[in-house]
Amino acid sequence: xxxxxxxxEYFQLGSIAFQKGDIKAADANLKQAMKxxxxxxxxxxxxxxxxxSIAMRRRDFKSAKEYFRRAKAQKxxxxxxxxxxxxxxxxxxxxxx
Numbered sequence: 001x002x003x004x005x006x007x008x009e010y011f012q013l014g015s016i017a018f019q020k021g022d023i024k025a026a027d028a029n030l031k032q033a034m035k036x037x038x039x040x041x042x043x044x045x046x047x048x049x050x051x052x053s054i055a056m057r058r059r060d061f062k063s064a065k066e067y068f069r070r071a072k073a074q075k076x077x078x079x080x081x082x083x084x085x086x087x088x089x090x091x092x093x094x095x096x097x
């Protein structure tokens with residue numbers, strides 16, 4: 001397995017945990033995925049957006065804004081991620097801090 005794909009299994013574990021509402025597991029797996037590296041900008045942006053959502057739920061607005069900035073910087077092109085970013089942009093702009 002190539003290094004840049006090492007993060008994908010953690011990304012998948014993190015996504016599943018996120019969907020199940022297991023925020024602690026999602027957070028740990030997604031952070032590990034980003035540390036190990038993602039194969040492309042779309043996956044990286046997806047992971048960062050989930051981390052942003054987790055930070056928002058925890059009311060950690062500083063981290064949420066940073067994850068969002070990094071997700072946006074990936075410039076994802078998939079319709080789903082573009083829509084998520086547009087939706088989150090509104091939430092982020094209303095955040096304190």
